[in-house]
Amino acid sequence: MDASQFKQCFLPCHEQLFRMAWRLTGNTQAAEDLVQETFLKLWMKRDELATIDSYEGFSVTTLKHLFYDEQRKRRLPTTPQALEQLQIPHSDDMAGAFEEEDSERFIIRLIRQLPKKQQQVMLLRDVEGLDYQEIEKLTGQKTVHIRVLLSRARKQIRQQLKEMMQNGK
Structure with a gap:
């Protein structure tokens, strides 16, 4: 997937991702950061995304997973x-x-x-x-x-x- 295809598939999801991120974080800056991390992760996996049926659903799921991973890191001790x-x-x-x-x-x-x-x-x-x-x-x-x-x-x-x-x- 090249940059133009990526933009065409995922940029329309930006507003929905931001709303979801804001509901999860309750903070505008944290929501923007979470959306940015989501797009970065999607971009890094862009070659694997050709078979995805729902770009919107996949991006929302990715955002949630990133949020939960960060929450786990903050809440649960690792050492x-x-x-x-x-x-x-x-x-x-x-x-x-x-x-x-x-x-x-x-x-x-x-x-x-x-x-x-x-x-x-x-x-x-x-x-x-x-x-x-x-x-x-x-x-x-x-x-x-x-x-x-x-x-x-x-x-x-x-x-x-x-x-x-x-x-x-």
Whole structure:
């Protein structure tokens, strides 16, 4: 695919990509950067794109994947030292653990121990404040499944907190 074909296929998608990026990031500059990264990635793979049926769909999917990859890099630790820091403090006194860090950060640590899908849904809903439709668009999961994952995640967090409080007394 040469430059003129690329422009003809993908530039009409720019506005839709920007709107999607803005919904994901909530920031104009970050959205512009994400769209630019998407076009760069598409350009680098231009020789493989001849068989794509929907340029619009493929570009939106690429944008979402880039966004999620960046979010994972920011949220999830990659070094053993960073993973170690995410562990719940080994303290006999759980009140002391709450004093060591604010409760929100402590809850985030508990969330990080959930299965990946539950973790993702809980972070998007309870931390990021997204509604079910936005989470559905971002994850590709049906709203019913999102509600089930969220319910299970919250139940597990409640159970862990209850056990910690009982053991900490």
